[in-house]
Amino acid sequence: MAMIGVIGTGSMGGMLIRKFVETGAFTAGDVMASNRSADKAKAIAAATGIGIAGSNLDLVAASDVIFICVKPLEVKALLKELKGVLTADKLVVSIAADVTIGDISALCDARVTRVIPSITSECSKGVSLVAFGDNSTEADRSLVLSALGSISRPVETEEENLELLADLTSCAPAFISSMMHEFALSATRRENISPGLAELLVMETLAGTVELLKNVNSFEEVVTRVATKGGITEEGVKVIRKVAPSMYDELLEVTMAKHDLVKDRIRDQAS
Ligand SMILES: NC(=O)c1ccc[n+]([C@@H]2O[C@H](COP(=O)([O-])OP(=O)(O)OC[C@H]3O[C@@H](n4cnc5c(N)ncnc54)[C@H](OP(=O)(O)O)[C@@H]3O)[C@@H](O)[C@H]2O)c1
Missing domain, CATH: 3.40.50.720 (NAD(P)-binding Rossmann-like Domain)
Structure with missing residues (x-):
């Protein structure tokens, strides 16, 4: 052994x-x-x-x-x-x-x-x-x-x-949590809903969505099942698809730049 x-x-x-x-x-x-x-x-x-x-x-x-x-x-x-x-x-x-x-x-x-x-x-x-x-x-x-x-x-x-894949696995719990937190906070800015309640609702829904994803194995499948054509959810999905690509491109841009910086500092350390 x-x-x-x-x-x-x-x-x-x-x-x-x-x-x-x-x-x-x-x-x-x-x-x-x-x-x-x-x-x-x-x-x-x-x-x-x-x-x-x-x-x-x-x-x-x-x-x-x-x-x-x-x-x-x-x-x-x-x-x-x-x-x-x-x-x-x-x-x-x-x-x-x-x-x-x-x-x-x-x-x-x-x-x-x-x-x-x-x-x-x-x-x-x-x-x-x-x-x-x-x-x-x-x-x-x-x-x-x-x-x-x-x-x-x-x-x-x-x-x-x-490094790039680590953003999707190792850093992602923080990214996913902070995204979901922002989603919950957005509801509290519109109406008098407590942050605790908004957070609980989003957390439970996230947990349920993870279970659903295990069954269908595709993000797109879940989107299609909820966002029926011409419905309300579809309007929200359109916003995410308009705004999110540039947000994620920027996120990966800054994390990759930080990796480069750390790698340079490691290289500069005396061997
Ligand atoms: N945190 C994450 O989610 C994550 C994910 C993937 C990879 N990593 C990697 O995991 C590594 C550790 O991260 P961490 O978050 O666990 O850091 P951490 O909590 O600071 O743990 C580092 C530990 O190393 C000890 N240490 C430092 N120099 C040592 C030495 N010469 N001999 C023996 N022990 C020594 C420190 O001791 P002291 O008690 O004296 O400080 C500390 O307990 C990092 O390289 C990071 O890149 C972290």
Whole structure:
């Protein structure tokens, strides 16, 4: 059985550990974690039964697969700390946005896979994007896809598409929530409806729409079923189709520009 190490038990690292153990993707006894501030690692260990490593170096020494769950601008410093120990027999799975397989491979000899998880894995839903490095083995693919499959739907993609697709999976819970919030708020601006009620109605309808979508598997099908020709809903759909394309084009424009900025900052960090 492969021994799993997780470096960084923040929001995402913590969620992955909890879900991997809860779903049985990995046995708690096969997982250990390390974190810059020890208390956070202790808390997740107490909650899940995983082990705690005394240091990042100890963790790597005891692990076959190392999940790197620190912030993008913290990855290079971590890899420098681990210089010489991330050897070719180890697999690094980095969840850091914008840190490329090339960036990581330049600082270690381990095989490298990138994963972009989503907070939706908290409820075992949503997509984990995966890009395997050229030297990945069949065993790497099987381990990573099976673990992610227990907490999400893993979707393999070329690394060059990761950032754009991550907007549709990893950033999307925030985009969808903020869109739905604006929709609810719009009703409160027209009539004396409480924001709480408007939010509840939209939330319940969103949940119902997700269930409907599972049956029909197409956004267009749901639109057609509700927006009958010449009806009221059709008028609203026309507005969305007029206004939304430019909003989403602008959204992707600014998020892609931000990715470029972060990538530049990572490249500028001393190697
Ligand atoms: N949040 C999301 O929805 C999401 C989605 C997809 C991918 N990601 C990626 O996930 C990564 C982590 O994001 P996050 O939101 O989980 O951030 P976070 O909550 O700040 O967690 C990062 C953790 O890494 C620890 N850390 C930093 N440097 C370390 C080191 N050298 N050794 C050990 N531990 C170290 C930090 O420790 P301290 O307790 O000392 O701060 C912190 O607990 C990012 O690279 C991000 O791009 C996030």
